[in-house]
Amino acid sequence: MNTKPIIALDFPGEKEVMGFLGQFEEKLFVKIGMELYMQEGPTIVRKVKEQGHDIFLDLKLHDIPNTVKSAMKGLAGQGVDLVNVHAAGGRMMMEGALEGLEAGTPAGAKRAALIAVTQLTSTTEQRMHDEQKIALSLKESVLHYAQLTKQAGLHGVVCSVLEAQAIREACGDDFLRVTPGIRMLGGEAHDQQRIATPDGAKKDGSSLIVVGRAITGAVNPVKAYQEVCNLWEAN
Numbered sequence: 001m002n003t004k005p006i007i008a009l010d011f012p013g014e015k016e017v018m019g020f021l022g023q024f025e026e027k028l029f030v031k032i033g034m035e036l037y038m039q040e041g042p043t044i045v046r047k048v049k050e051q052g053h054d055i056f057l058d059l060k061l062h063d064i065p066n067t068v069k070s071a072m073k074g075l076a077g078q079g080v081d082l083v084n085v086h087a088a089g090g091r092m093m094m095e096g097a098l099e100g101l102e103a104g105t106p107a108g109a110k111r112a113a114l115i116a117v118t119q120l121t122s123t124t125e126q127r128m129h130d131e132q133k134i135a136l137s138l139k140e141s142v143l144h145y146a147q148l149t150k151q152a153g154l155h156g157v158v159c160s161v162l163e164a165q166a167i168r169e170a171c172g173d174d175f176l177r178v179t180p181g182i183r184m185l186g187g188e189a190h191d192q193q194r195i196a197t198p199d200g201a202k203k204d205g206s207s208l209i210v211v212g213r214a215i216t217g218a219v220n221p222v223k224a225y226q227e228v229c230n231l232w233e234a235n
C-alpha cells in the first residue's frame with residue numbers, strides 16, 4: 001500500500017477539490033469523506049481516480065450486517081484503495097462488509113483494503129465513559145475494537161497515534177494503524193482530542209497518517225504537504 005500521508009479532501013464540492021488538486025504536480029493519496037461524497041456521490045471518486053490519485057473512501061459504514069454487506073458490494077466497484085466501517089457495528093457486520101467487498105470487486109481488479117474505526121480521534125476517555133457508557137479505559141476500548149476487527153479478518157483500524165503502538169504489539173505489524181488527528185507542532189487542534197505530529201506518528205507506530213486542515217487550510221497547501229511528508233519520512 002502507498003504510504004504517503006493521506007490528504008483529507010474535506011471540501012464542499014468538486015470545484016474546490018479540483019482547485020486544490022490542481023496545485024500539486026505529483027500523484028497523491030487522498031481521502032474522500034462524508035462531506036464531499038454526500039454532495040458529489042460516486043462521480044467525484046471517478047474524477048479523482050482519473051487524475052491518478054489513490055483514494056481512501058472514508059464513509060464509516062455502521063448498520064445491520066446485511067445492509068453493510070450490500071452497501072460495500074456497491075462501493076467495491078468504484079475502484080478505491082481503502083474503505084472503512086465502524087468496529088462498533090460488531091464482528092458480524094465487519095464480516096459482512098468483507099464479504100460484500102469480495103463479491104463486488106470486479107474480476108481481475110485489486111480489492112480495496114478494509115479497516116474499522118475504533119474510537120474517533122475527537123473522543124476523550126471522559127466522553128466515552130459519559131456518553132457511550134464504556135467502563136474500560138479509552139486505550140483498552142480501542143485495543144478491544146482492534147482485536148475484534150482482526151478476528152473479523154479486516155486489514156486494520158483507524159485509531160489515534162496514542163494507541164498505535166499497543167495495537168501493533170497486539171495485532172502485528174501488518175495490521176494497519178491509520179491515524180487521523182495529525183497536527184504540526186503548536187497547530188490548532190480544532191475538534192480533535194487525541195492528536196500527534198507527523199514525526200510523532202511515525203515514531204509511535206502509525207502505518208498511515210491522515211491530514212486534513214493542517215494542509216487544506218494552509219496558505220500554501222503544497223508547502224504544508226511537503227513539510228508533513230518531510231517529518232513523516234524523516235524517521
Ligand SMILES: O=c1ccn([C@@H]2O[C@H](COP(=O)(O)O)[C@@H](O)[C@H]2O)c(=O)[nH]1
Pocket residue numbers: 008010033117119120121122158159180181182190192210211212213214
Ligand atoms: O477517528 C477519526 C476518523 C476519521 N477522521 C477523519 O480524518 C480527517 C481529519 O481531518 P483534520 O482536518 O486533519 O482534523 C477528517 O476527514 C475526519 O473525518 C478523524 O479525524 N478521526
